[in-house]
Structure formats: C-alpha cells, structure tokens
Amino acid sequence: MQKALITRLIALTFFFYTGDKLHSQNTELVLPGDFKGSIFAGDISPNGKWLATGTSVGEVKLWDLISGKQLKTFKNDSDMTVKVLFSPDGKQVLSHWPLILWDRTTGLRQYLAKDEDPFDFCFSPNNKFIYISAAKNKELLIIDRVTNSITKRVPLFDNPYCIRVSADGNLLAGDMGSEVWIWNTTTWEVIEKIPDEGAVTKNKFNFIPGTNQLLIQTDKKIINWDYKKHVAQINYPAQNGYFTNFALIPGTKQFVTSSSDSLFIYWELSKNKPIRKEKTNFYTDLLLIDPEGKKIVYNDYFGREVIVANIDNFRKLATLGGSTQPISSLDISSDGNKLAILNKKYIRIWDLNQQKNIVSIPTHLNYVYSVRFSPDGKYVAYGTPRNDIIIADIARGDEIYRLTGDQRIINSLAFSPDNKLLASGGEDSSLYIWDLEARKPIVIQKKLHSPPHSMSFSSDGMLLAVAHWIPFISLYDAHSGTSIKQFNGTIGPIETIHFSKGDRRLYFDMKDSVIRYWDIVTDKWGSLTKMDMHGIRSSIIEPERNLFISGDENGNLIFQNGSSDLQIKSKPHANNITSLVLAEKQGLFISSSTDNTVKFHNLKTGELVATLLLVDSIDQFLVLPDNNYSGTKRAISMVNFRKDNVVYPFEQFDLQYNRPHEVYKALGVKDTALLTVYKRAWEKRMKRAGIKEEDFTSNIHVPQIRLLNEDNIPANTNSNKLTLQLNSTDDTYFLDHYKVLVNDVPIAGRDLRISGQKSHENTDSISIELSNGLNKIQVSVNNEKGTESPYVTTYIEYRPNAPTPAPATYFIGIGVSNYKDDSRTLRYADKDIRDLAALFKSRYPDLKIDTLLNKKATKENILQLKEKLSKTKVDDRVIISVSGHGILSDSLDFYYATYDMDFEKPSQRGILFQELEALLSDIPSRKKLLLIDACNSGEIDKEDPLASSKASNPCKDLKTYNSKGGKMSKSSETTTSTSQNSFVLMQELFADTRKSNGAIVISAAAGSEYALEDSKWKNGVFTYSFKKAFQENPKNYSVGQLKEYLIQSVYLLTCGRQKPTVRVENLEFNWNIW
Template identity: 30%
Template sequence: MKSRKHFNRCAIAILAALTIIFSSAISHLTAQDIETVVQIGHSHILGLEFSPDDKAIATIGGEGSIKLWNVESGQEYRTFEGDGSVDFSKDGKYIAMGSRYFKAYVHDIQTGERAFEFEHQNDVPYISSVQFSESGRYLATAARGAANMWDLTKSQLIHAFYDPAIYVVNLKFSPDKKSLAGSGAEGSVIVWDWMSGERRHLFVTDSALTSITFSPDNRYLAGLTNAGMLYVWSLETDQPVHTISMAASPIKAFTYSPNGEYLVTVNAANKIHFWDSQSGNRTATELDNGFAGSAIRFSNSGEYFAIGGDGVSLWHASDNRLVRRFISQVKVVEAIAFNPKMPYIAIGGRKGARIWNLKTAQLMTSLDIATGYIYTMAFSSDGKMLAIGETDGNITLWDWKTGKQIRALTGHSNGIYSLSFSPDGKMLASGSADNTVRIWNPDNGQQIHLFDEYDGGIFAVRISPDGKLMGTAGKHGSVRVWDIKDHLPLLSLNLPQNESLYAIDFSSDSKEFAYGNAHGQVDIWDIQYGEKPTIIQTDRIWITSLHFSSDGKRLLISTGDGRCMIYNRSTGETIISGEKQPQTLTAASVSGDGKYMAIGGWDGKAKIHDTTTGDQIASLVAIGEKDYISITSDFHYQASKNAHKGVAFRVDNKLYPFEQFDLRLNRPDVVVETLGYGSPELVKAYHQAYKKRLRKMNFTEEMLGSDFHLPEISLHSSKIPLTTTNKQLKFQLRAVDNLYNLDRLHVYVNDVPIYGSSGLDLRSRNTQSIVEQIELTLSNGRNKIQFSVVNQRGAESLRETFETVYTGTQAPADLYLVTIGVSQYQDERFNLEYAAKDAIDLETLLSGNSGTFQNIYPIKLLNSEATLENVLNVKKNLSKSRVDDVVVLFFAGHGLLDADLNYYLATTDIDFRNPAENGLPYEMLEGLLDGIPARKKLMMIDACHSGEVDRDETILAAKTNIVDNNVKVRSFRGLEVIGLKKKVGLSNSFQLMQNLFANLNRGSGAMVISAAGGEEFAYEGQGVANGVFTHSVLVGIQQKSADSNGDGQIVVSELRDFVTAQVKTLTGGKQTPTSRQENLEFDFRVN
C-alpha cells in the first residue's frame, strides 16, 4: 500500500468507546441450580415420542441415550441413560425407557431423578420396549423373549407374558387400553388381554417386525418388518387386509394419522408418503424429509408430526409444511490420544481429528481426513508426530502442529483398529480388520515385518514400555504376546468364549500383560513364567480399555456402558467405581503424566477423569465444523464465540437461551484452572478479562454470587402457535415485583428490541404489577420472541422465550442504503482522499442488487452534506421501513475521542479541538437504527478507533507527529492514545475479553462492524484507492470472496469474518476490524 499520500482516518482527538448500560438478567440462583446443556443431539435417532402436552419430544439415540427436546425452540434440555424404547406417563410426570443393562427405568421429568427401576431376570440385557398403561400405574416392559407388567405403586411384577409362538421385542397398548400387543424377532405378533394375560390374536409374517401400532379406532393392527413391508391386520376377522411396500426404497417407519384416515410412512429415500388406510392405496402427496427416518409420530393434538433419523424434522399436519429441524451435530468420538510429552489431546472420528490445547482448553486445529472415519490414533513417543488409522486401511502420519501430512503407510486392505509407537519412536505397530499386524518404520514409511498368523481382525496392539514385546488381541478370542526382534510368540491364547477383545496393556516394567474380555473380566499374566496370578472381575459389561498406572499399583478400566473405574492391581479390589455414562464408549487414553484418563463415545464428548479420584472434571465437545465448548463438571465453560447456538441452560426443567446465564457461567479462567495445565499468568489473564466483561455490563462478581432479588414475568395468554400465517401476533404478558415498582418492559424479536433499546416505560405507572397486551408484526420465517421486565432498582427478570414461524405470504424486502462519506472538512488540514469515494463505491455496488430487493432506497451524504442535522434527519426515511426490510448504514471519515474518551464521527463542520461541537456521537449514529421497523440492520464504520476503547487501560497524552512506515498523521494539538497501562501476554485484557466472549449487549439489535480496534488507526492509500476496510467489503461482496460456504449468498457473519481477515492481512496486522455490536440471531443476506 505504498504511495505518496497516506492518511489515518482519525482526527487527533482520539477514539472512545460508548459506555454501555446493560441490566443483565442474572438470577438469584446459585451455580448448582443452573445446568449447562450442550446442544449436540444424537449420533442417530432410532425412535421418538411426544409428551402428553406436546411441549416436548423424547428421542432415542443410537449412542444409548434418551433426550428431551423443547418443541418450541428445537433445543435439547435433558439427557437420560436409556435405549430401545421410551414412553411418557399420561399425566406427563414420568418418562420410562429401556436400557442395554437388563433394566427398565422410570424418571421424574421435573427433576430428572430416577423414580423406579425394574430388572428382567434373563440372559439378554437389552430392554427393547416400555409402555405405560392409561392410568400410569402399570408399566409393560419387554426384553428378548419376555414381556412383563409392573405395578409402579408397589414396585413389583404382577404379570409375566410368555408365549412359545413369540420372542417379544416390541410392545404397544391398544387405544381402548384393554389389550397389549407384542411383536417378535421371528415375525409374529400376539395381542393379549393385558389384565389376564390371555392371548386374543396371533398374526404371523415371514420377517422380524421392527414396530407395531393399533389404528385409532382399535379395529386394526399394523406392523412393519425389517425388510420394509407394512402389514395391516383386522382385529375383527384376524385376517390381513393390506400389505404395503415400496420395492425401490423400503419403508423405514410408519404411523397412523390421529383420525385413522391415513398410514404415513417414510422410506430409505427420505420420502414421506400417505396411504389411504381403507384401500391401502398411496395418495399423490409426497414430501422430502431430507434424511431417512427411523421413527415417525403425530403429536397428541394431531397438529404436527415428527420424524427422527439424522435429526428431527417437525411438520405441520394440516398443510404438510416443514416447521423446523432439530439438528444433531454430535461427532462420534472413535479415537482419543493424549500427547505423551505436551498438554495436548487428539480426538478423532468421522472426517478427521481435532487437536485440543489443554493449557488453554481451546480447540487448536483440525486434521481433515477425506476417506471417512478415523478408528485409532497414536502420538509418537516424542510427541511430535500423530499417526492416524482409517477405515479404508490407510495409515497417515501428521505434523499435528502445522496440520500437514508427512506420509502415508500403505499395505493394509481393511480398516485400522489400533496403533502403537515404540518408546524410541523407530517402530509403529498397526492392527487391522484384514487379520494382520504390521510393524512400520515411521521415518521412511517402509514395512519392517508382517504378522499374518491370525484368523480374525486385530482390535488392539501395544508395544511394551521397554520396546521388546508386542501384545495383540482381537476377534475369536485371540491373544498374543510377541518378541518383536525374533517375531516369536511368548504367550498365545485362544479364549474358549470365542469372543472379541478390545483392551490390552503392559505394566510399566514390561513384566506383566493384561487383557479385558466381553464379560467385564481382566486377566493379568506374568509374561516370564506364563502364569495368570490375578483376575479382576468388574461386571457383565465388556472392557473397552485398560491401562496400568505408572507405578503399576492400579488398573484404570473403562467399560462399554460408559463407566470409568480404578482397581487395585494386586488385590483386584475396587478403588473407584465410576458412575455409568449415558453413552457407548469407543475410545480411551491416559495422559502422559498419568493425571487424567479421557474416555469418548457415541455422545460426541471426550470426558476427562481424574485418575486418582475417578471423578469426571471436564468434557471437550466439538460443535459443527469449527466451534467447540470445554465444560467443567460444575457447568462452567469456555466456548468459541460462534458456539452460542450450541449452549443452553436448564433451571427447574425449563430451558433458557445461552445469553441468560452466559455472564455467570462462561468462565475460561475456571476451566483452565480446573484442567491444571495453564500457567498462573494465563489463569489470571482470563480472570481479568472476565472481570472486565462484568464491568462492561455493570456487574461485579459479588453481585453474581449474592441472593439477587428479581421481578417475574410470564406469558398471560393462551398457547402461542408454533407456526402461523397471520403476520400480526397478539399476546398478553403479566409482570410482578413484590418489593419494588416496575420500571420498563423489554420485548425482542430475534434480538431486536421492539420498543427500542430503552424499552417500554413503566415508571410513570407507579405499579408493582402489570398485565400488558402486546401486538407485534412477525418477521418472515423464524421468530424468537423474548420478554423481560426491569424494576426500579435495575434488576431484570429472567427472560421468557418462545418461538413461532411465520409461513404466510412473504413480500420481497426493500433495501434502505445510507452511505455517509466525508473527505473534505471545513478544517482542510484533515481532508482525506478516499472517504467520500468509499461511500460512492459501496452505494454503487449495493444498488445493483435489484434481483435481491424489491426496491432500493439510497440516501447519500457526501462532504458538505454530512452535517449533524442532515445525518439525524435520515431517521425519518428509515422509519418508513417494514420489519423484513434491510437497512445498511455506512460511515467513512475521521473518528475522534474527546478527553473523556467519548467517541465521535467527524461531520464536515466538526471542531477537531472540541468534537462535541457539531460532531456526531456514536450513540446518535446507532440511534438512527434504534426503534425503526426494519429488523435486519447492518452498520459499518470505516474510521480510526471505531472499535470500543478500554476506558480502564487507555492512556491519553498530547498529540505529536506520527510517521509509521506508510502512514502519516498530521500534527496538531490534541490527544492521542500513547499506550495501555498493562499488557497480558500478546493482548490486553480488553482485547482478550473481546476474543473470548460473545457480546451480550443487544443495543438497537443491529450488527455493527468497525474498521479498527479501539487503540488502532484505519488506513487508506492509493494502492487500493479506498479505505482498506471499505476495499475489503467491496472485494468480499463484488467478487463473492466472502461467500465462505459457496452457496451464492453472502450473509453478515461471512462478510464480517472475511473483512476481518482481509484487513488484518493487508495492513500487516496493524488494523483489525471488530464487531462493536452483534446480533446473534439475525444472520441475513447482504448481496
């Protein structure tokens, strides 16, 4: 950007940040009352049910958990250990579920506590079906081959249904509550009188049935086979009446419509079909569900139906409109590896591996794998190299710090299940599903030796700590210990159970070798003498990993049911028996210092356990492709700034959005201190950034920790519809405070304040309670509506939230484009070269979007036109906008601070020595967007110091000439930022705060992107013929460089991210745009 003439976009009075007064809704609740719920969903949904009031959906995940979802918001709010089946009691107080561990569970929905559990006394642990009776007193359960009826009031078995004609898998009560149907794995269906146990009907198919249900009128019974055939039998004639199938794409799930008129199916091609229940003929209606469904249910009101599979899709039944999707973004953890030398951990699964820095508790980098799943990973002994084993048989070696692949090892013909480096790093052992073990030289990629004496896949390999031995285990009960040098077996076992083995380890002195079997037993062998001196019996669940402690005195064991346990190696006694986790475990690793054991599985979490106590101290969760959350056991967390949609809070069984308690629980300092790898200086820096955030929001740590009295607010009208075609929405709110008068009411739609940032004034009413009628215009599509009340002491209630989707007629939006550019000032010493051109160029570019907007209304103020009066008059035009219109407000020119660090934009006639004279305060500029009808609002400022300034740390002094490479600032008397009072590492605490935390201040509801940080200049130069910030905006939109996902549309967040990176690159890091204010809900299109 070298040229003969360069200017800073700042006058000599310096930048200031607006002091933001924000009364956050902080509860009097303690941290123990608030639970952080990470929104990750399931690996795959196998079944679902609506709650009796239709406010919740329960889903069954393939990972072994049951989740409750809020229907209005589409967010999960509670997770249970469970599997196979789920059912609600008719009063909505309890939820029952099956499990993989011989037991059926009943939980209190309000508290989440387990109220009952019932155990089947058989050899098959899987409880596949549960059903409440109409009264809720009885619970029917099924395990393979047996169906039981339990009396909940007495907690005892009252009936055991057994019939030689059926091996019971599924159960269903009839609508008249007199019959209980059970289907079996062999294809039979029996209907019993559930009180007497007498058989009433028997139907037979030639294939196993996956689900059954009665017609609403109790005349028919329908069953779906695993081959995709849907059978319908008459309960009056005991004869089949319909057989429905789709040859091209099997039916995966079905249900009756509430009136019994239709059978609704979803098939493997993601299509939803409706079949006339009387004729069995398919109707013309076909819907695309977007994913193959495994379950389908109607709501109890019949208003909606939901389909579960790779997520949940909620459909409006009357007109077959998609209402919303509940997204499952869980990334199954298939492999975990601690770095043995450094505090890093690799977590792998589908598509790649993620490297976490445990010093900062942050996701550091991702290693993308094009071929599919990662099964196993291992760090080299020096910690510099990461080996990854993939499902296709490839082994890749990575420089994990740079993210670059070093080389690939080829030779295996099937998936790699296990990897192990030798202590000197000169050998890498690999076990594969191709029935071989191979030893590699990782330095050149050459194969050293092939072990092919196996008749089954190898699930575990381990090189001993002395590097002389190699242990292997795998399919068909095969266990071997090899002398690596001579390639001879020292120990060879073929277990009689012919079972698969997944867990092996050597003691630290390499003298003992242990393996765990599928029955929870660990055998420890003395290798020298071939003796088996110790057997440790855990329980009936298979051992997924085991590790000797470094001193050899303990065994760290994880089991398939998600339990992490510690045993005395010598006596076999239990030291720590961890609680079961609601997941299936697939991976485990112990840290190099022996402090922690990490376990991971189908729920997508890597859970860090203290190896001394067995306690879980933290979880690491990847959200989407780039974001993450690290969360402690007491629900404090650190999250990437864009992970807010992956976080919610539960209080008393009610779900609140992340901004409600983020100020209290988003504590990077607590997370880093808990993990124990971060330096004291880093913990202190994070804590200072947190305190800075509190001060910015007008709170202190003491206020958050105290019993803080709050007013209360609630919806006082009937249920808000999930979808509506009415553009106007009316509802009543009731607010009350039993101590203080009410001051103001806030109502937000998608984080935009309907009554402006100040809210609706209640002070003049002089009252402690109100019932207020609210009428608002809905935005097109999704509307997140929130409301709260503030008392005259400044305390804000918890924000109540509901959502509705407007699906009516949607008129095209208009664009209101306001561009202000000032290059020429009355004080000519401060003239700029490109500011006016910036405004002209942006208007020209965006005015060409006639295909995106119905009308474009440009308002341009250049140079002498840019007076304070003219700028403020712009609001008259913006007030004519409609709720779905887009407003873009752009300013290019000087940015100024006065001696009190108040920030001004330079109008053409500003007094540079006294910015308050004719200057445009930042508050007034944003005020143009406050309270106008349009909700999609973007403000961009290309001026010096347009980001917020830290009033605590900024030092002002007399202004002098500055020449910084290609940038010159003219000399005059004024103030300049000469530095910061203190630095923390590479950033001050203010910058650290901006990097760590999302901005909770809603202000006008606009997104505000500033060209430079609070202590930075904004540059312009002939090399780009614009301000660097404006140049980046123009390039991002015109050349579509900001379209990061390639969908042809550029939304605000994409533009922000592109411009931030581009400006930083073009200025060599001297200028970094910031988001002075963010709207976390509205990410709208700008091109």
C-alpha cells in the same frame, strides 16, 4: 439510576427464581448435545411445538422442535425410558419404565398402574382415558383421566406388546403375538383377528384415519389390512434391508418408512411401489411426522442425535445434539505436550500446556476408529472405514499422503518407536506392517484368528504384540511378520496391551475386569489387579508404581495409585469410555467417551478436574465441577443451565460462571502472565457490568412473569400477528414496563408500559408482528426500581400462505475524504461508500440507497436519516456504512468526523457513537448492521485506556488515516501490555449479554487502532476486505460469516496492525446479508 441498572443486571444475569427470590445454588450446566445414553423413543406434541424423547438412561427430555433447544429434563426411576407420549392436550407426558405421568410445565409426576407390570399404553383421542396393556394379569387397563385410576379391566389370554387407538377413539388394536386383535372400545368385543401371514415380527401398526384399514409393519413388508373386508389390501415390500419403522403423513394419503439399509421411502397408500427415496448415512428406528405433515424427525444409528428435516425436500432444519460428536479415540504425543482427539468428523490437536486447540484436521469420513501420533509428534495417522490409512501433517492441518492396502475398517494402529513402521489392524482379520519411507507394506497377514483390536511395539521396534477381538495375543517379528509365540488364556476382548519397561512382559486388560501380565521369556502369566467394574473398555497399566486406571462401557472409572491397593470408583461419563491416556507433565490423566466429552482428572487423587466439549471444528467449551467455565462464544451460546427441570439460557449465568482464569489455573496452566491477563479480562468485564463478587451470593428481589397462552401458540402460523397473554406480579414494588424481543431485537426498540393503574399484579395482551421464518420471542417485566424478571421464551415460525413482496434492502452510506479542514484529507473514504453502494446494487436491483458524501455528510443530514429508516418493515435489511476519520475525545468517547467538524472540539459537530447506533433504534427493521471504517471505532477501556497504534508498522508502504485531531490520555503512554491484552481479550472471550437495539456493529479497528488505507487496495482495508468477501461468497452469506471474514482478512492484510472488532453483536439472529 446506576444503582437500578446494577440491580437489574444482577437479577437478570445470575439467578434462578423460586417464588419471588432468586437463588444461585443447585444449578446444573446443560451442555449442547447433553444426551446421556441413546435416544430411541419420542413423540411430538399435538401443536407441533415440542418433542419429548426417552433415553437409555431413564431420562425424558423436552425440546423446542422449532429452535432445536432443550427445554426440560425429567428423570425416571429406572435406567431406561422405552416410550414417551404427549397427552392429546399437550399438557402432560406419559413415559415408561415405570409408567409416569409428567406435568409438562411443572415436572410434577404421578405413577400409573405401578404394580400391574405395564407394557404399552395410549391415550384416547378425547383425552378421557388411558389404555394400558398390563402383563401382571394379562389385561387391558382403562384409566379414567379425571382420577387417573383404573376404571375397567379387560381380561386377555396374552399380553399385547403394542396397542394403538383409532383416530375417532372407537377401536383399539393390540399385538397378541401371532395375531393383531381389534376391539370395540365401547363393548370391548373383539371385532377382528388379523393373522400372522408368515411375518417375522409384527410390533408396529397404526390405523389409517378415515378408512377401515390398519397398517402393520413386519420385517420384510408393510401390510395394509382392511378390517371390514378381513383381507390385506396391499403389501409394501422392503427393498434391500428390513423395515425399522413407519409413519403416516397427516393430511395426505402417504406414509414414510425407514429401513436397515439407511433408506427413507415414501409410499402412496394406494400403490405398492415407492414414489420417492431418501438415502442417509445411517439407519434409524425413531421416525415421527409433525401434525402438519411438514417435518420428519428421526434419530441416528447410535441414538446420539435427533434430526428435524423438511418432509418435502429432506433438508435439515435442526439437529438436536448434533453439534457435538462421540469421541472415539485419544492419543498423546511422545513429548506430552499435545493431545489428539478423534470424533467422526475431525481430529482436534489440543495444546495441553495452554489448554487450547491448535488445529482441526477434517477426516472427510462418516466415522474413524483410531488415531495415533507419530513418535516425532509431527503427524497423526488414522484409519478409514475403507482400506486406507491417512497420514496428516499437524502443521498443515490436512492429509499429506495415504497408505492404501486391502483392509476393511481399520480400527487399530501403532507406530514403531523409531518412526519407521506403522502397524494397522482391520475388521476383516488382517494385519499390515508398513514401511513409512517406502509407503508400502512389508508384512501382510490375512485371515488371522480374529480382528486385531490393540497393538504395541517393543521399545526397540523389533517385536509387535497384537491383541485380537476374540481373546488371543500374538507376538510377531515386526520386520518379517513371523509369528513368534501366542497366548490364548484370555477372557473376552483385550482393549489395552503394551510392553513393560525392558520389554520382558506384556500388560493387558480383559473382559473379566482383571488386569494381567504375560512374561514372554518364561511364558508365564498372572494377575496384577482386579478392577471392580463390568466390561473394561480402556486402561492405563503401570504396575511398577501401582498405577491402574480403567474405564468401562457404562462410563465408570476405577482409579488405583500409590502404595495402597485402595480403588476409587467414580462415574465421570454417561456412556462408554473409549480411551484413557496419561498427561504426566500436567499431572493429569484424560478420558474420552461416546457421551461426546473429554475429561481431565487429577493423577494423584483421581478427582475430576475439568470437562472438555468440542463443537464442530473450531469451537470448544471447558467447565469445572463448580460450573466455572471458559469457551468460544459460539460454544458458550449453546450452553444452558437447569434448575427444577427448567432450562435457562446461558446469558442469565454467564457473568457469574464464565471465568477462564479459574479454568486454566485448575488445569495446571503454568504461564502466570497468561493467567494474569485472563483474570484482568474477567475483572474488566465485571467492572463494566457494575457487578461485585459478593453480589453472586445475594438474594435479589425480582418480579415474575408468566406466558398464559403458551399452550395455544402453534409451532407454525400463516398469520403475521401473534398475541401474547402475560401475567406479571411483584409483591413489593409496582410493575412498570415490559421488554419484548423478537430474535433478540426489541420490538420497535421500545419498552412497553404496563397498562392501567400502578399495581403489583397485571394481566396484559401484547400483539407482535412476526418476521418471516423463525421467531424467537422473549418477554420480561421490570418493576419501578428497574429490576427485571427473567425472560419467558417461546418460538413460532411464520410461513405466509401466499407469496409476499420481497423485503427491501436499505443501504445508507456516509463517507468523507475531503474535509472542510483540508489538512484532514483522505484518499478513499468516499470511494469506500460508492464501492459498497455499487456492490449492494448489483445484488439488490431495487436497493434503496442514501449516500452522504463529503460536504453532504453533516451532523444534521446524518441525524435526519432516522426519519427514512422509521418507515422500514420488520423483514427489511438496513446496512449503514460510515467511512472517514474517527477520533477520541478527552473523555475517550468515539466521534465520527463529519465534513465540518472541528477536530479540536469533536462534540460540537461530530457524531457520537451512540448517535450512530441510535439511527438503528426504534425502527421496525430487525435486520440491522452498522459498519464503521474509521480509526478508534472499537470500544475502548476508559478506566485503563489502551496505547495508541502509532507503533512501528510491520507492513511496508502502508499508510493510515490521519488522526492528528484525536486525543489520548497521558496514561496511555504507560499502559502495560497486560492492560491492553486484557481489554482486547475481554471482547474476544466474552459474549456481550447487554441487550441493545438488536443491531450488529462491526468496527474496522479497535478502540486504540488506526484504520488503514492504501493505494494497492484503492480502498480502506476494511472496505477492501468487505468487497473480497462478496466476490468470494456471492450467495447466502450471513452476517456471522461476514464478521469472521472481515476480522481475519483485515488482520492478515495489515500484518496484525489492524483488527476489526464486533462492538455489539446478536449471537442468536444470524441473518443473510446477501
């Protein structure tokens, strides 16, 4: 049995499958927001489930529109994908440039009209033809879908830049430059020529289904043209900007426009006045509506993320790529220990010695352009898009004061070495020099030659060098603002400028990729080196040791170091490199980019060491080139792996590649004790999973499973039942059973046996009851040896047509203060349960309550609760809370102490943890939470038990639950701190990829800790913190938020003596507890 379990874990967790073998080679890590380039093309599948996007680097990405997860990536032969379109049956995707027809499932490609110079294309609604406008001979090409070959050519006098087909397929419209023509698709006669009407551009249009009308977009108006009456019916005027796109809303007589003034405007087709407006922070040029007319999909200004929103209230439903942000600036502290990382939402202060986040400072702005450390390393300064500079205290993690002047969009900053002055440059061609003690400007320069782009103080703080956007260098007296001299022999913007040692020279880079110097004493200038790249965006310049590093707008990097002039060229980033800094202490240099990443490079060789991805304010992910990684649980849960264009969730590879000790060692962390703890944590995790290092190179035989009706599963349904048609195969062993998960919860907690005789291939139909809202459905198959296939996954959203009864909330409370053994009496355990019951009753008046207190809390009564819970429904909430003594047996198993338990023989009347957990197994409810407020309730390392928490108590007047009946092995007395820390670290670092019953289990204390109670709380501290969470967050509070609150609150209230743990978690299903 153990061998079968190990085989199943290895097979499921580490390998991709090809045929009937799984292989670990050639895997590619897919980071969250893995956008290489900008997204400016897209299409939604006919069933509304998938989104195809085209990028500026020639990729086609497929996304699950419901979950927002990336599914596949196809790579074009060019550097740009300008259009993507699903076939009417959703089985293929057509992309351009070049024109490639992709099989959505397999990724197989077929080129169309390869030598015809195609411009635009569309499918006929019946999927029999593809229409292509071809520039080579100025023709319309008709492709037969059976053979995918050209069957007809329609000659034209010009090439249509845009073509669209009517909903019935009878008409085709094309932009002929000054006119829009409409053809009959049977005779190919021109039936209409729509005149220019003074439009500036006319490159987007569409037929209005069921009418004789065509919507035509120009810069300043949308024209509703009746092609039967040959007249414009209505003109819809732009507001303050110009139109960028429009989309018809299916099933209505409305459409939506986007415009350059960041407005989405809703229009009635029959009226020329807006009926509704929605304002965003950026304008968009991608605008799509799903086939049901329920969702609107659009991109941001930079094409770095795609937003899916509810079309009725504009509420965001998902953001593809939006958890990460482009990195606009880096700076390193003068002591070399800290790195400031700036994106448009946060400044992350990063510890370079331990490679971890110190603090995240919110900018509260849409975009910030520059960040700089103060010379003493205590503060950071950053400019705003408005007219002020914010000084933030790193220790406090927030703003302490502002410097407000009359500058627009401050994009460059520089501190003087003595920390007394700060220079700021604005996009309005202004320069301020601030006295930081007085918090006032001492120099104000307006209407300069062009905006200051980069600045540097001399080492004595007396001079300020300013490089302007339009090539020009000015040298100022830093205290008076007097212009000393100027240099205008530059070519293009200067991105980097700084003084040499001794301040005699200025070093700077230029657009022509030559790095130069200017001798400010002799006024001579010359070249230092030529970088083989286009458009330098940042440089490190140290000619004294022949060190030159530059990054360009395409993500390329040139590295030159040492006695040789040899330059090493690489492409570590997908997009524009925004900053380069030296980290001498760590032997690194660091780059950042608009591709959302920070990369660490070896200073001696230039080789990539690691990539850092920041997720929102507190989460991060570090990965090495060999795919070994480390990160916070939330960030890791957003990572996927890709092979052969198929994307797999992180769980299938996490055990193999999640190795923090390898990551920090590669990054030069010198704390050997810390590295040892990290390695021990990883080893413990491997041992718990029953995996050995050599297993990663094995080829494991596994069964296969396919979802046969995937294309027929809609994105949304009003039926609460879904049927899955499955095909399973195993050439070697008999198939045994399926495992079906909905939102990571096994359906009814059971495995489903394969129907019929024992076989090597089986086709089955499984009916699943859906939960209200989003359903993530996963199915795997096991063979008779216990080996499990990878999961097949699909998403569907259930929205009933008619209102349904509100789901029930069950609260089961078990608490014992007064034990049969009166030496074990507690003060607040039963009160904990009464308080929580009252709390939930106040939120849910129809709460279904069952409490077993004191004498009623016997083993028989507790186990009988399962019968009541078996009557729950899939959307019901079930919260079980237990409070009282918890002890460990001689074999280190946790037992909850019932009223009449013999504390010397807990196995006889006590409740084993697995028995508590089993109360939530095999029940219909999918929202399940188990709270255990008892000593030793967290998981414990049985191989290396932790020391007891009877150590000194740092909080005065703090009492504990009495646990004299608990026993710890003698080895705990000599357990090292490394052992203790590594087990706790294992729980904190690594997501629990074991599939349990889907319940979340939060324990009040670690496996080696006491759970504390005190008169000042009048509760156990765990329950007290739970009550505080409810009082402070009374609405829309998720179990994930509750978990984080409890861990932090209990830890702080007990001065670190007690820290709750999540014994079992469900990362995917973060439901609201109230």
